[in-house]
Amino acid sequence: MSNIVLAVIELFLTVRDMGTSILESLLKVSEKAANIARVIRQDEHLIKLLVQEKKGAEKNPRFVQDFKTLADVLIQETVKHDIGSRFPDIVNHIFGEESNTFSNVLGDTITVQVQADQVATAALLSTVLSGDTQAAERLALEVHRDLRLEDVDMENLPQLNLPLEQCGIWIDPIDSTSEYISGEEAKLSANDIYKSGLGCVTVLIGVFDRVSGQPILGVVNQPFYTQHGSRWEGMCQWGVKFGDLSKCSASLLRNMEDDRAKVAVLSGSEDPNLKCRLRSAGYVVAEASGAGYKQLCVARGNADLYLLTKGSTFMWDTCGPHAILRSLGGGIVSYKRVLENGENLEEAELKYGANHTAEEQCSASHCNLEGIIAFRDRSLVHELVKILRPS
Ligand SMILES: [Mg+2]
Structure with a gap:
């Protein structure tokens, strides 16, 4: 066989393999991210840094951002590093909520990135933490921890065949x-919906198709799902929707209860008029963070539905x-376009993309400006239009 044929076969096998492994890798790195989030809350030294609010002279004289921002950035960079080093096709298209450049009043800047080894990462973190080597070393240990496979449920993962060369990833390190x-x-x-507390904290990772703008693979990790004494255990769920393939974690496939009242979940700060109209239509309104x-x-x-009238979420x-909801036959549409403009659900479905410069990354172009409606059953959205649309 010619070298070209062999190379083509090898490329084909690599792409197929990468499809399966990207899900495994995302599950593993989401677990690592969740683990960092738990370690920070459980380590006596780190939790003090997290909860203290520095004021005036107490503020870090070298770098102004607080420890919370560093924790966010570190988790985001860990995901970027672990996925980027395994899937070079996608490395330049991994985006997160936070900018990884820290700067101080003197104009010094430092870029937080995972380094080649634990010692080098600790040294870099120590600079941002004004020489707090204890914190820097503890964090670097978790960033470079080689997670055992048994830490993550890898059973029954589907064969995927995703075109990673045209994909991008959005990360919210700690929502x-x-x-x-x-x-x-x-x-x-x-x-069973938590109004507030650690149960509402999630690590969000989504793969989108840069050509179609559709979200295709999602992993959502809840680092604080159950508590055993002083130890927290997480819960991780995933879903994929690409072409004819729709798969998700088994725990999402439980039967919905038909006889319970319909539930709309909203932010506590949502418009009281909306809550009132939903209740009049027979919905139970649950508030959650x-x-x-x-x-x-x-x-x-x-x-059954999550409604948000404001532009307070981002890609x-x-x-x-969104990818998980699509894997279940649902989706997320623009609140305004469906309820005010009367567009159909397909036209009003949210799309994804990314601007590349750091300044643009956090700009309005990545904001879901017109609010959102998240659903599993599209017939409920059609009903909602009748309930809420001004006639
Ligand atoms: Mg968020």
């Missing part, structure tokens, strides 16, 4: 940061959960 910092005990809202968590509630069937908040 619901205020709940993460306060660390309060979760309070139940309705239908965290955009990622609210989308997960819909994916799991704890809620990193929705890309991963």
Whole structure:
């Protein structure tokens, strides 16, 4: 066989293999991210850094950002590093909520990136942490930890065949940061939905097709799912929708209860008039923190719809959960375009892309400006249009 034929066969096998492995790799790195989030909350030294609010003279004299931002950036960079080193096709198209450049009042800047080894990463982190080597070493240990495969449930993962060369990734390292910092005990809202607390914290990773703009693979990790004494255990769920392939984690496939009242999950700060109209239409209104968590509630069937009238979510908040909802036959559409402009659901479905410069990454172009409606059952959105649309 000629070398060219062999090379083509090898390329084909590589692409096929990469399809399967990208899901495995995302599950593993989401678990590593969740682990970093748990370590920071459970380590006595790190938790002090997380919750203290520095004021005036106390502020880090070298670098102005707080520890919370560093934790976010570190998790985001760990995902970028682990996925980028394994899948070079996608390395230049991995985007996150946070800029990884830290700067101080003197104009010095430092870029936080995972280094070749633990010692080098600790040295870099120590600079941003004003020489706090204890914190830097603890974090670097977790960033470079080689997760055992048994830490993540890898059973029954499907064969995927994703065109990674035309894909991008959006990461939200810690969604619901205020709940993460306060660390309060979760309070139940309705239908097993947490109103607030660590249960609403999620790590969100979404793969999108840069050509079609569709989200195709999503992983959502809840680092604080269950507590055993002082130890937290997480929960990770995934979904893929690409072409004819629709697959998701087994735990999402449980039967929905037909006889319960319909539940709409909303942010506590949502328009009271909207809550009132939903209740009049027979909905139970459940309030919950965290955009990622609210989308997960819909994916799991704890809620039927998540409505958001404001432009307070960004592509990193929705890309991963949106892919999971699509794998279940649902989706996410623009609130305004469906309810005010009367567009059909296909036209109004959210699309993904990314601008490359750091300044543009956090700009309005990545904001879901017109609000969102997340659903599993599209007939409920058609009903909602009749309930809420001004006639
Ligand atoms: Mg977020």
